Amino acid sequence: MKKTIITAILAAMTLLLIGCSANNERIDLTDPLSGSSILSAADLEAFFKYGENDTAVLAASFSMEDTMLKLTAQRGSITIDGNGYTLSGTGDCIIRLDEGCKLTLNDITVHSGSTAIGCLGSAEIGGENANIIGVSDGILCADELIVSEGSSLVCKGSNGRGIDAEDITIKAGASVSGEGVLGGVNSRSDITLEKGASLAAYTDENYNALKCDGQLSMADGSALTVENRGRYHGAEIYEFAIEGAVSINAAGGSEATGLFITEQHSNMYAVGSCKPEARVENGKGRITFVDDASKIPAEIPQPDGYIEETAETEEQ
Numbered sequence: 001m002k003k004t005i006i007t008a009i010l011a012a013m014t015l016l017l018i019g020c021s022a023n024n025e026r027i028d029l030t031d032p033l034s035g036s037s038i039l040s041a042a043d044l045e046a047f048f049k050y051g052e053n054d055t056a057v058l059a060a061s062f063s064m065e066d067t068m069l070k071l072t073a074q075r076g077s078i079t080i081d082g083n084g085y086t087l088s089g090t091g092d093c094i095i096r097l098d099e100g101c102k103l104t105l106n107d108i109t110v111h112s113g114s115t116a117i118g119c120l121g122s123a124e125i126g127g128e129n130a131n132i133i134g135v136s137d138g139i140l141c142a143d144e145l146i147v148s149e150g151s152s153l154v155c156k157g158s159n160g161r162g163i164d165a166e167d168i169t170i171k172a173g174a175s176v177s178g179e180g181v182l183g184g185v186n187s188r189s190d191i192t193l194e195k196g197a198s199l200a201a202y203t204d205e206n207y208n209a210l211k212c213d214g215q216l217s218m219a220d221g222s223a224l225t226v227e228n229r230g231r232y233h234g235a236e237i238y239e240f241a242i243e244g245a246v247s248i249n250a251a252g253g254s255e256a257t258g259l260f261i262t263e264q265h266s267n268m269y270a271v272g273s274c275k276p277e278a279r280v281e282n283g284k285g286r287i288t289f290v291d292d293a294s295k296i297p298a299e300i301p302q303p304d305g306y307i308e309e310t311a312e313t314e315e316q
Helices: 002-019 041-050 311-313
Strands: 055-057 069-071 077-081 086-089 093-097 103-108 108-112 115-119 123-126 129-133 139-141 142-146 152-157 164-167 166-172 176-181 185-188 191-193 200-201 210-218 223-228 233-241 247-251 261-263 268-273 279-282 287-290
Touching: 055 268, 086 093, 093 103, 093 108, 103 108, 103 129, 108 115, 108 142, 108 152, 115 123, 139 142, 142 164, 164 166, 166 185, 191 200, 210 223, 233 268
Parallel strands: 055 077, 069 093, 077 103, 086 108, 093 115, 103 123, 108 129, 115 139, 123 142, 129 152, 139 164, 142 166, 152 176, 164 185, 166 191, 176 200, 185 210, 191 210, 200 223, 210 233, 223 247, 233 261, 247 268, 261 279, 268 287
Antiparallel strands: none
């Protein structure tokens, strides 16, 4: 009996030694290339480089440290499902998109010690319940930033801007907000709000909450909110284009206006308010604010001498 017990013990020890031998393969329950359970910076970097599909699912919060995740044109499109976790980092940006790439962020906070997301050219960013926060900028885009249809993005720049791009297009039904010391949202050209889209911009400092150096176009059902809690304008916009019933709520700082418009030659209506009153630098056009869309006239009276822009007038 004793001999049998000793034999069994020796057999068990032999199996244990075999299991611990150097030649035995390590069983790894994570598979970063599939993206199904991302637990570390190394996992996510491997997924961005060599991933076998388009979606990475985070299973923990972690820091990329100074490693930059590069979304290349070859990869094209990536979705990160964050499950409420935080992706942080200290590099120039946490995620960098090549020209034409698309990034979708769901239920995640991206928190950077510099810029959170950088785009080398035009790029599309979307997702739901995404918080994009940078010590510098939230999103910095060299060309056009497109926000995907139905998205919900909150962008903040602690020492910079929430969003800084050449052009900004917010697709139908998307909701975007930007907040920053140097302004919430800055477009070096045009901003387009498609049907049902909303854009909000906030700042506490002496910069415009929103700045648009080109045309800000609003489609029916879209909404714009700007608030300057400092001294300057709620928004500084070169010119407005409004189609249908839109909502505008603008609040300027103590020494400025809710809306400062460089060129405005036509009269427009919007539901909402502007305090202090909007100021137009060039042109006779004005924006009239009402408390209900039913009060917007079917035919809006235009200033004397106003000529509506058509394809023919543009050609001339």
